[in-house]
Amino acid sequence: MRPFTYQAPTSVGEAVALLTEAKQGARPFAGGTDLLVQMRRGLFAPEMLVDVKRIPELNRIAFDPTEGLTIGAAVSCAWLCDHPAVRQHYPGLIDAASIIGGAAIQRRATLGGNLCNAAPSGDAISAMIVLDATATLAGPTGTRTVPVSEFCTAPGKTVLKPGEMLVSLHFPVPAPHTGARYLRFIPRGEMDIAVAGSGAWLALSDDGGTILGARIALAAVAPTPLWVKAASEMLTGTTPTEEVFTAAAAIAQEAARPISDVRGTVAQRRHLVGVLTRRALQGALQRAKGETCDD
Amino acid sequence: MTNKTLISATINGEPVEFLCEPHQSLLECLRDILGLTGTKEGCNDGNCGACSVLLDGQLVNSCLVLGVEIQGRAVTTVEGLADWRGLHPIQQAFLEADGFQCGFCTPGILIATKALLDREPDPTEADIRAWLSGNLCRCTGYDKIVRAVQAAACRLYAECEVNV
Amino acid sequence: MNAQANKPFTVVGERLPRYDGADKVTGKAIFGPDVALPGMLHGFILRSPHAHARILSIDTSRAEALPGVYAVVTAADLPPAESTDHRYAHDNTFAGDKVLYVGHAVAAVAARTPPIAEQAARLIEVEYEVLPAVTDVLEAMRDDAPILHDDMRTHSLAGRGDKPSNVASHFQQLKGDPARGFAEADVIIEREFHTATVHQGYIESHAALATWSDDGVLTVNTTTQGSFAFRDHLVWLLDLPMSKVRVIPTEVGGAFGGKNTSYLEVPAALLARKARRPVKITMPRPDVFLATGPSSGAFFRVKMGATRDGHITAAQAELCYAAGAYPGSPVGSGANVMFGPYVIPHGQVDGYDVVTNGPRVSSYRAPGGTPANFAAETVIDELAEKLGLDPIEFRLRNHAKEGDERIDGGTHGSIGGIEVLEAAQACDHYNAPLSGPNRGRGVAHAAWGNWGGRSSCTLSVNGDGTVSLVTSSVDLSGTRTTIAMQAAEALELPPERIRPSVGDTDNTGYADVSAGSRTTYATGIAAIQAAEDIIVQMEARAAALWDVPAERVTYARGVFASGTDQRFTFAELAEQVTGSGGSVSSIANVDVAEWGAGFSTHIADVEVDPETGKVTLLRYTVVQDVGQAVHPTMVEGQMQGGATQGIGWALYEGYAYNEQGQMLNANFLDYKIPTALDVPMIETVIVEVPYPKHPFGVRGVGEPPIVPPPAAIANAIYRAIDVRPTHLPMTPAHLLEKLGLIES
């Protein structure tokens, strides 16, 4: 890969200044588990890497029972998955964050990196969409927040403007009788990129008999992680039964726009969207009822 | 000349200084600059685990860490496991359980095992296999590696008998 | 303690610490990529981006002008090729007029640093005329397929083809009258199978360091399965005197047949000669997939018939193997594995070696055997089921014995196949209950011929009674230990008295590659012969010291005796040896012409998710005849490692090509070898039917266990979800197609 310069700023302001000055030539660098691999393959050659791992705002996990959860963009998956509050309140996020690579990758790969890499198969992104997460960005013109569901615009492309960087991700407090579940399909036990993935979130009435709110998001079956709004709307107001989940899964299959590549075929991916969505909804239902779901 | 940075860090408990360019990975620095060839390259893209080291006690693939990142930090490689007292209990357990054949993936697996046992003294077989899923081995079929890790756990936290 | 031979063993059969263990668990062991020299340059190989193209021109001027570049070489730097085989090896080192696969080497650069070498390689301008490519074996056999070699005609014992073809050769084995055999059959099964190209998957890549002395001696440090094979390759391609080429093997980080072939040594030598500096080339992982020697993708048509009482009357098979850019696929050994274990009165096998736009295949553990066994043992399983017979019972009923004639005309030697099947039938796993939905148990059986070949072993007695052992057999997985144990057994000495090491081409006798499961077997025979000669020499020295006729001196359990009261322990005599006529040493050079085949029966329990097609291995057992286990732990390691490679071949591994013949998964992310999570503990049952032509009954162990896994897993999948896979790898998508849940 082509040589580059390296900076390790200790404040957001410093980082933004470096990124802005170098325009397209600089990239934020956190875990590097996607970035360095793609640079070595010559997919892009930044002049400068801005190491964001020494900036306090990007290196913290804060949970508040009323405010919700805030995760710095440079927090590693391992740190996240070991955090008691995240394990207790956001098991759906753990489903996704805990399967990004093996133990060594987990200690470097970050949620922020997974989002900014914006791969169609990004495991954490679909989970973040169904958990209604928002991204806080900092740039030359100040800070702004963007729903994660609107963050990815095309494979490897995001809403980040030149000089802008991701600072943190925010998750609302999980309301009672809600639950989320993320499942992906891979041929091996681990170490694979998703052939297809499906995240589901359900909010139930107090008696558990009615679905008050639902969100479904798919991975690896569209140019970006895909929020299937039609399925979400169809589920709202129904009773959480096998038939309803199967119907929602069929809508998700329709919405999917899979391609064939080395990891899977169009037919296989469309079929898997049906299976995974139904199972993710069943898992979300169990968690919404306070049960632990079978993996 | 190119833009080299002076890095000072602690490697296997000893202060070390070296010059490296930003694009050089920690793996390259260990092997080509510092001559510590115990850490191996299998793929250079984070998929095989042969380059596993501990960075401030955390298990990482050194091919996906930049040399410039370890300024002021501590790295442990396979060469740092044994000490003046002799082999580390993990190394001893792998010798007795024959937890290797060609030995190329062994440095990475020994480091990963240390990281696991530091965190989970009595791992189940499933815990071990999940933890080592990022360390590829093509010779052994993993059976004797898993048994070696179990024996190492016993040896380190000696309340179970070693059944290798 | 094993009481097979006339007396119990004291060393053979023990689970000793391996001699190479300490260096391997401390990171001190030196592998190919670890060697370096002061002033060493770094080499980088420019490879073709096209699968099939004519090279119109190569301009290296801009590369040579780049600061820090010391040498650039291409095919023009190689001495001209003479024979066809020579030209093929010549062109596979650096492409001649055509590139025949993506990754085909075109040029190489030596520079001060790796980035400069890579940057310089990008400055080499190559003008290509791109041609259509073909990677599938059946496509390549079609008359209208793109022709790789205009001068290639199909060779067969029926005569030479008359038009350009990608079919390099066709052979046929015939026994009896298949038509009559099928007429006698009550049940006939005919199936077709497709299997993908797979790679050995060794974690250590390839690496070579070449240095020339000022008087023209070339020294190469490299990771290889045979230092002499690599020396011969250098001599052959560079037209050098053998005595001026020295190959020094490093530790080998996994090979499995893939390091029988030399890839970097000639380019490194050419660069080092031109630059007048040592040059080291290491191969990036993608190039290992693209440009070394995977194992053939293949097509099979198998037809078998049997009578109602369970006797096979006829078997017929067509095997088409993709050899890659140059002929030489293992279709011959695949044919022998096909129906190997069974008595087939009427059989015919046709094998086709077909060139395709892919890297030229090399050996991979029982080359060609695994896919052929997948085809045959699936059909045998289906026959057993149609006849209502237990799968092992049906195989036993048709199993060959010593002296029976095979379809290829050869006869079986001493074989342990029946004992292995009976041990599998009686083992805990085969009789354990397996319940629950979508679960199944499958069995497969296989024979692999193994090999003998040329080996050399030198023993030298030291003054303290220890013995130094040097062999030219590269140690891939523990053979220093198994050879030293056989020397210790023959010398009747404790094993810790022997110190084994691997020599190089300047200080050992010639040896074939460490392959074919031969090293413990054949090099062990050399060690034993050298040991027997050492004893004779030591007896003569004792006789001289005691002034008695040599015939009177005996040696047993480490003690020389003269028949009266005079006695020397080995160490006591060794101490006086140098003073009584100089040191005692012996070199044994053998060419072992006969060897014992290895039989292996595998049992697999699987669970299949009927909605996704994902296969989970619940339990796996390997039952195998090893003749006599020298080091049982290492034997288990071979059975477990071979089985796991077979499991990868069965479920996960395969080259994926696009229409332009480009490989889409040249990395460990998408070329999926099994991880620790993908396999259970691999249970092993060691069967010992001693092979009479080895002093201790040893048989080859390394290759048989990779052969049965795909068939065992396929047969287990059938019992789990009632479909028979016909494609390797048996991916979830393939099973969904077989279940009719998605169209193919």
Add this chain to the structure above:
Amino acid sequence: MNHDSWREVSAMATVYIPSLMRDLSGGQDKISVPGKTVAQVIEALDAVCPGVKARVADGNHLAPGVAVSVDGVIARLGLRAPVKAGSVLRFLPVIEGG
């Protein structure tokens, strides 16, 4: 004794004729001919069944992909391999160890 009894029987080697060459041997699957090396045996065989040599040999080498076994052992020396009286020769595909 059959028609070639005039040859010194003890110096004879038996050659198994592969199925694809039986068009040259009139369907016979075994033929005995004299010869001290594989090359000499093939020359003698070619005299009896014209065309055999062209199929198994390519100049002073065996044809590509073809190997020959003498008494069950693959002859490493190919055409130069020695042949004893009563030896059995077979033509086989090349086989490699892995």
